[in-house]
Amino acid sequence: MLKFGESLKELRQRRGLRQEDVARMVGVERPTVANWERGTKQPGLETLVRLSRLFGVSLDELVGVERAATPLPLASYRSLAADPLVKLLAERTGVPAKNIAAFIAAIQISDDT
Incomplete structure (x- = not known):
């Protein structure tokens, strides 16, 4: 402390x-x-x-504890990338599903900190 x-x-x-x-x-x-x-x-x-x-x-x-952002396990990224909405976004935007999944994960991590 x-x-x-x-x-x-x-x-x-x-x-x-x-x-x-x-x-x-x-x-x-x-x-x-x-x-x-x-x-x-x-x-x-x-x-x-x-x-x-x-x-x-x-x-x-x-x-005053500064929490370090913990990366999500690989399985979490895979499940996000397999999500139907993420797949649809990837199809419509041309952005790879894994990139969209990484973006969503980053938003979730920054929200928690």
């Missing part, structure tokens, strides 16, 4: 909240929020969940 403090501060400021506001909303004292932002203290799991819900972000985003 090396980037938790930075993430918390950025999320708080982006929403125009003060440390006091966040503290009240999650049930802690303002100095606790200040310590989190400075990185001198870390909240427990229950508090992290409350914070992620407060800001509407995943726990990964809240704690």
Whole structure:
């Protein structure tokens, strides 16, 4: 959670909240929020969940974890390329079905991150 403090501060400021506001909303004292932002203290799991819900972000985003895009297994590309809609798009556009499948997979991966 090396980037938790930075993430918390950025999320708080982006929403125009003060440390006091966040503290009240999650049930802690303002100095606790200040310590989190400075990185001198870390909240427990229950508090992290409350914070992620407060800001509407995943726990990964809240704690500053950068998720690497994981490529889809080859079987996933094959099943996408075999999809009737992908085949139709390939026929109509002249773009190979495997390229369309790779494009769809890339969109799905970037949506998840």
